[in-house]
Amino acid sequence: MRRPGLTTLALHADRPLNPTASVSPAIFQTSTFRWPEVEAGAQFAGEHSPSAFYTRMGNPNQHQLEAIVASLEGSEAALSTASGAAACTLAVLPHVKAGDHVVAGKTLYGETNALLTKVLPRFGVETTFVQGSSAADYERAVRPQTRVIIVETPANPTLDVVDIAAVAQLAKANSALLVCDNTFATPVNTRPITLGAHLVFHSATKYLAGHSDVIAGVLCGSRELVGAAWDHLRVVGSSLGPFEAWLVIRGLRTLSLRMARHNENARALSYLLAAHPKVAMVRYPGLGSSPDHEIAARQMSGFGGMIYAELKGGDAAARSFVQNLRYFSLATSLGGVESLVQYPASLSNLTPDQKRAAGISPTAIRISVGCEDTQDLLDDVENALSLVV
Numbered sequence: 358m359r360r361p362g363l364t365t366l367a368l369h370a371d372r373p374l375n376p377t378a379s380v381s382p383a384i385f386q387t388s389t390f391r392w393p394e395v396e397a398g399a400q401f402a403g404e405h406s407p408s409a410f411y412t413r414m415g416n417p418n419q420h421q422l423e424a425i426v427a428s429l430e431g432s433e434a435a436l437s438t439a440s441g442a443a444a445c446t447l448a449v450l451p452h453v454k455a456g457d458h459v460v461a462g463k464t465l466y467g468e469t470n471a472l473l474t475k476v477l478p479r480f481g482v483e484t485t486f487v488q489g490s491s492a493a494d495y496e497r498a499v500r501p502q503t504r505v506i507i508v509e510t511p512a513n514p515t516l517d518v519v520d521i522a523a524v525a526q527l528a529k530a531n532s533a534l535l536v537c538d539n540t541f542a543t544p545v546n547t548r549p550i551t552l553g554a555h556l557v558f559h560s561a562t563k564y565l566a567g568h569s570d571v572i573a574g575v576l577c578g579s580r581e582l583v584g585a586a587w588d589h590l591r592v593v594g595s596s597l598g599p600f601e602a603w604l605v606i607r608g609l610r611t612l613s614l615r616m617a618r619h620n621e622n623a624r625a626l627s628y629l630l631a632a633h634p635k636v637a638m639v640r641y642p643g644l645g646s647s648p649d650h651e652i653a654a655r656q657m658s659g660f661g662g663m664i665y666a667e668l669k670g671g672d673a674a675a676r677s678f679v680q681n682l683r684y685f686s687l688a689t690s691l692g693g694v695e696s697l698v699q700y701p702a703s704l705s706n707l708t709p710d711q712k713r714a715a716g717i718s719p720t721a722i723r724i725s726v727g728c729e730d731t732q733d734l735l736d737d738v739e740n741a742l743s744l745v746v
């Protein structure tokens with residue numbers, strides 16, 4: 358039978374895991390479950406992610422969410438987590454030990470960077486950050502001890518795009534795992550597992566949930582790799598709560614509809630910015646002028662809702678712009694239906710040196726283009742730019 362489309366999967370992939378007849382999943386807001394008999398306790402305790410034992414180990418709402426995201430990403434299995442940062446940690450931790458080496462893309466979300474530069478070195482695991490974004494740059498960074506290659510594509514906030522298929526081949530040739538942060542692209546725009554990545558993770562806080570009302574994460578991969586992550590999750594205890602899982606499920610129902618609008622609005626806004634005399638630089642993977650456009654056009658079916666830009670006039674211009682916007686709230690996070698704008702240099706937990714190495718300009722802004730009516734967003738940006746002196 359033909360594989361259903363992503364919108365259909367997002368609406369139905371969890372149905373076999375709904376133990377009730379409710380059309381909207383019931384919320385299993387419970388920490389523990391009754392056992393039918395004494396022996397059941399021991400049996401549940403020996404199972405992988407049991408559905409009805411103890412919610413840190415597993416819960417029907419977690420499993421429903423995992424079934425949907427695995428179907429969207431095209432992975433064998435998925436694991437929900439209490440945050441995107443937890444999903445990232447659980448993607449890497451099971452696969453490294455003292456003496457091992459990690460290769461990482463040059464621009465990564467702050468906590469991913471902190472895992473590699475602050476946490477893992479204490480356990481004898483070293484990371485090399487790749488300077489360019491080509492597969493050859495990655496190849497130069499690989500060592501015999503490399504166990505994991507981790508990339509974020511498009512990267513936060515610079516929107517660098519990594520050639521997933523080429524880096525996946527390199528990982529395989531070196532018996533390493535390719536871990537891919539797919540938060541910005543979502544499976545609607547890029548499906549890294551189908552390009553050869555071993556593990557994909559999301560801050561589900563962002564586009565997957567889509568309404569800026571929940572913190573959550575998901576990790577996707579083979580049954581074996583997701584099983585290894587679950588073995589760590591039960592120890593770390595970073596399980597997703599049932600209500601949070603339900604909120605992400607509800608958001609996922611409209612993921613492909615929302616992404617179509619994010620793609621369209623960001624494309625229109627990137628054109629406006631690229632043509633504006635007060636704008637010094639715009640990065641959007643869909644723009645021919647963006648450095649990684651060719652790779653993006655090959656591996657992305659839409660270019661997403663994030664824009665990275667720099668105004669002429671530096672810090673004063675950027676501050677005036679973000680404060681004169683009406684529909685773009687000045688706030689951290691991204692991927693919700695409402696537009697947000699962030700001044701990364703003022704918020705990121707990277708040091709000035711780390712920002713320079715990651716290619717983050719001190720006066721660039723990051724725009725999360727929401728689902729408002731396109732013309733209202735364009736008018737808002739045009740007006741805020743007109744007020745920049």
Ligand SMILES: Cc1ncc(COP(=O)(O)O)c(C=O)c1O
Nearest residue numbers: 440441442466513540560562573
């Ligand atoms: C690309 C990316 N990955 C991971 C994370 C971490 O996710 P969370 O905040 O859900 O822990 C974020 C958060 O902003 C992010 O932008």
